[in-house]
Amino acid sequence: MAVAVTRPTLEFGPPLPRRFYARPTVEVAKDLLGAILVRVSEEGTTAARIVETEAYFGLDDRASHGYAGLTPRTRVMFGPPGHAYVYFIYGNHDMLNVVTEREGEPAAVLVRAAEPIAGLDLMAARRGVPGPRGLTDGPGRLCRAMAITRAMNGIDLTVPGGPLYITARTGKPPRIVTTTRVGIRYDRERLQRYYVEGSPCVSRP
Numbered sequence: 001m002a003v004a005v006t007r008p009t010l011e012f013g014p015p016l017p018r019r020f021y022a023r024p025t026v027e028v029a030k031d032l033l034g035a036i037l038v039r040v041s042e043e044g045t046t047a048a049r050i051v052e053t054e055a056y057f058g059l060d061d062r063a064s065h066g067y068a069g070l071t072p073r074t075r076v077m078f079g080p081p082g083h084a085y086v087y088f089i090y091g092n093h094d095m096l097n098v099v100t101e102r103e104g105e106p107a108a109v110l111v112r113a114a115e116p117i118a119g120l121d122l123m124a125a126r127r128g129v130p131g132p133r134g135l136t137d138g139p140g141r142l143c144r145a146m147a148i149t150r151a152m153n154g155i156d157l158t159v160p161g162g163p164l165y166i167t168a169r170t171g172k173p174p175r176i177v178t179t180t181r182v183g184i185r186y187d188r189e190r191l192q193r194y195y196v197e198g199s200p201c202v203s204r205p
Contacts, residue, residue: 012036012047015165018158021081025100025107029055030176030194032098034169037114039146041163046119046146048136050111050166051174052195052202054181056097058106062186066106076154077106084164086143086153093140096148098157098166112182112193113137115201116145138203 016035021028030053038047058066058077066077076085077099085097085108097108114136116123123135123145136142143149148164157165175197182193182204195202 012038013167014160015158015162016082016168018080018082020168021098021100021157022102023100025055025057025109026192028098028100029053029109029192031169032109032111032166033176033194033196034171034174036117036167036169037111037146037164038167039148039164041147043147044119044122046116046123048114048116048118048142048146049169050114051199052111052113052193054110054112054194055192056108056110058101061190064106064108066108070106074106077108079103079154082156082158084148084152084155084157086148086150088150089140094143094149095139096143110139111142112139113195113199113201113203114142115199133200137201 032050032053035050036047037050056064058064066074070078076083079099080103081099081101083099085099087095089095096111099108101107116132116135120132124130126147127135127141127145129135135145152164155164177195177197178191179193180191
């Protein structure tokens with residue numbers, strides 16, 4: 001049964017500009033912590049504060065999709081920075097990444113987890129859980145709660161008024177914990193996962 005949700009009037013500020021993403025991937029991954037991910041749909045508006053990210057480089061990072069070179073799947077990754085790279089994994093989950101660096105250099109930041117701040121009822125209905133805990137504490141859960149699908153692959157995150165965008169964080173920068181990436185059993189020396197210290201919405205401590 002459809003859930004009736006009134007679209008709230010929300011102002012989160014303008015999207016981050018393309019120059020924010022056109023930087024080294026590690027810098028972008030850290031600076032996204034505390035930024036607000038906003039999804040506007042016919043059902044309503046949802047928003048969440050990003051609390052966990054992972055950096056993926058291109059041709060020298062075996063865990064990156066870009067490692068295999070330019071393919072139909074990775075075309076967006078090789079494109080201009082500031083676009084969404086959304087892919088399907090494990091036969092069940094969509095995963096949101098943001099393209100970084102310069103065009104032609106396959107690099108992206110995976111948005112692993114976020115703290116819901118608006119549209120919680122809508123997120124809970126999509127996930128089938130009461131919330132707010134457990135709504136967006138993982139990349140697949142986040143995409144399902146915020147209705148981010150492969151249909152949004154390639155969308156420009158810098159366009160004002162778009163259906164998906166990220167706004168700048170406000171206040172003091174968070175304290176960041178740096179660890180190895182989740183599920184990567186090789187390249188253990190790469191410390192490319194970042195999360196907000198003490199956040200209850202991180203996918204795993």
